[in-house]
Amino acid sequence: MSDTAPIAQLPGTPSGDGRLALVTGVSGYIGGRLVPELLRAGFRVRAMARRPEVLRDRPWSGQVEVVRADATDPEAVARALEGVDVAYYLIHAMSAGGSFSAVDRRTARTFARAATAQRVGRIVYLGGLFPDDEELSRHMESRREVGEILLDSPVPTTVLRAAVILGSGSASFEMMRYLTERLPAMVCPAWVSNRIQPIAVRDVLRYLVGSADMPPEVDRAFDIGGPDVLTYLDMMRGYAEVAGLPKRRVLPVRVMSPSLSSHWVGVVTPVPKEIARPLVESMVHEVVCKEHDVARYVPDPPQGLIGFREAVELALQRAREANVATRWSSASVPGAPSDPLPSDPDWAGGNLYVDDRTTVVDAPPHVLWQVLEGIGGESGWYSWPMAWAVRGVLDRFSGGPGLVRGRRDPDHLVVGDAVDWWRVEEREEDRLLRLRAEMRLPGLAWLDLRVESDPVGRTLFRQRALFHPRGLAGQAYWAAISPFHDVVFGGMQRGVRRAAEARARAEARPAGATLVA
Known part of the structure; x- marks a missing residue:
């Protein structure tokens, strides 16, 4: 069993010493979990949100500085970055429909320029793991491009590239869970036989916190993954075993495109097709870490990284106990309205x-x-x-x-x-x-x-x-x-x-x- 002590107590985890960390995407799955880990490590935290009111009831809201800023507004982003030592860029423009690539590009450039002007010590970005020398999907290509934009800035930058993230409430976990539980027998696309190196959300958070202490000369991307390399079929069967379900029967076929697969996932699981599609597209390729250089700067825990089976056990335990801190649905559905209810007088007529x-x-x-x-x-x-x-x-x-x-x-x-x-x-x-x-x-x-x-x-x-x-x-x-x-x-x-x-x-x-x- 891997070490389950608080991340702040693990060897190699930096001491914040009162340094100021800015967290973007704070209403999302990873951002909402990163904030308390940074606080426990001794950082001061500033949370950037387009609608700060959605953070009001978070258990940590009284311990952080919340600033209102739209990621596309250069002046607002610059104000949010004033005095920041390390800035976590956890923004993805999935809600922008077909123009998401342009929005991702613009917001990344805005953030990089503002971080440069404000002399931020380090940018940390969580992107996707992708293969070299293969044509990528639009979503994966956009994630790759954002990482390059941030790395091209004068600010020392850490890009962490992860494949499937396993944890209670993650979209990847929920997709696997519902496919496995609801379909004892299924016809699946051929990508279920591709190799994947999943990673537990706890290890992702440990790498994010640890990246704050990388030396100024470190300015690069790192592949991050857990200790197991599996196919998606292995993962579904492994989940069934951990959850005590009968063995699942799966027939891979080659006629299901990523688009058709995402529609299928959207019908069977709670994950809508707009979110399922980038997940599916990331599994069309084999996504396996090519290096583990991150361990030079963020050492592995004494008992090793969390394996697939333990990650599933921990996620299921959290779900049974209703102890799910954040969920993939914490972020708004792509295309959903976000207009607050105005006061009645504004609606006269x-x-x-x-x-x-x-x-x-x-x-x-x-x-x-x-x-x-x-x-x-x-x-x-x-x-x-x-x-x-x-x-x-x-x-x-x-x-x-x-x-x-x-x-x-x-x-x-x-x-x-x-x-x-x-x-x-x-x-x-x-x-x-x-x-x-x-x-x-x-x-x-x-x-x-x-x-x-x-x-x-x-x-x-x-x-x-x-x-x-x-x-x-x-x-x-x-x-x-x-x-x-x-x-x-x-x-x-x-x-x-x-x-x-x-x-x-x-x-x-x-x-x-x-x-x-």
Whole structure:
């Protein structure tokens, strides 16, 4: 078993000594996990975010300086880099659609120029592992180009190149997990036989933290990988063994292109095709480390790197314990809206449709809040499950997240969490949960869930569905679904009320009491 002590306590991990580290991409899977590791190592941390409010509920938010900056804004990026000793570049423009390569190129150049002007001590970039002398996919080529742009700057730069990252909540792990669990027998593309060198997320974080102490003359890329070289087929079968599943039967075929494969992954797993495609494209090639030079500067732990089997065991343990710090869905779905709900006066003139319902709930406010905070995922939406399921399938096939993303934690939410096809936009303990839709819609939509009280002290559940149409298609959409509102939204009111009242009765029942038929 590899050493599982905190990364800050491992030999070779630098002491921050109060140095200032800037972390970009902080709302994403790796960035959200890197921040607490840097804090534990003694760094001061500045988190750069386009919407700082999404970091408000993170457990470390009170220990970092949060700055608002769009990665494409040179002045904002320069301000974010003032006084920085080491800057972590964890930005990928997957949400920019077909123009993502141009956006990646522009943001990398902006960051490199600003880091040079601000005399930053080192840039650290986490990129992808790719083969030499082969034609790369657009996504892999963009990752390679970003690394070169940063290395070409006068700032000493470390580029870490990783293949599949294994950890609870990572897109790579979730893809493998759901393919293996849901398909005991499957026809797979031929790339499942290509060799891959996966790496545990814990080792990725150790390399990221350790890179801060590389000497100024080190200005290069490093391949990083775990101790095992496997095929994707080996990985699926290995996962099945660790998870206690029967042996999986797989028939590789050569007719599935990366595009078709990513659609297939998007249907079977929670990972949407826009995220699945770069993962699939990275496995079309054999991605095996060509060197392990990084160990000269970031020594391997005393008990070695984390192997595939242990990485899966750790990830499954975190998932069972609902102890998943960040998840691939922490970042917004590519193409999803990010507009916050404006104040109502800004929408005067009938541009905002509202379905507003309130019901009395015979339960204490805190019990109603527990039900609302646990909504979605395995708990569902308390109304007409078939309608939600059908709408979710339609959304998946149109390129949206559908209902399969689930939740990071079954009981508790923070701002920025994904909840099926929604994202938490606002949360006020025991009072308000506001969800912003990321499904494919001809407009913008929110679901506002509130715990209120009436003048005589009764608990009220107020639910507002809000929709801002985009053109005639949006108007037609609202008109088409309005007849079903009582079934869907009215049903949700009644279902939430029943769940809260049942929970209140269970809490009020004396310990050891049983029901008598």
